[in-house]
Amino acid sequence: MEQRTQADRDAITIEIGYALVSACFAAALTFGAVYGPALAFSVPPAAGHALAVAGGIVAGVVFLLRITHVLWRFARRPENDGR
Numbered sequence: 001m002e003q004r005t006q007a008d009r010d011a012i013t014i015e016i017g018y019a020l021v022s023a024c025f026a027a028a029l030t031f032g033a034v035y036g037p038a039l040a041f042s043v044p045p046a047a048g049h050a051l052a053v054a055g056g057i058v059a060g061v062v063f064l065l066r067i068t069h070v071l072w073r074f075a076r077r078p079e080n081d082g083r
Contacts, residue, residue, distance in 0.1 A: 008080075023066035031059040038057045 004012075034055035038048040074080060 018032055019067045019070035023063045026066045027059040027063040030062045031055040
């Protein structure tokens with residue numbers, strides 16, 4: 001196993017940061033899309049709570065999927081396989 005260069009370590013760090021920021025943004029948009037109707041319209045408290053819970057669950061799934069997608073795509077690039 002070869003040792004990584006500083007440029008390789010920097011690229012990985014930047015890609016992880018990008019994955020986290022873009023995943024937070026996607027999760028916030030998803031939560032807003034699911035919970036937004038509770039804010040925009042007069043809904044019963046039980047429905048508002050259900051939308052908040054559903055929004056949190058869906059946003060968490062979107063967050064994890066986005067991080068996984070970005071980092072797997074980065075790892076599969078030919079210039080990042082150590083050759």
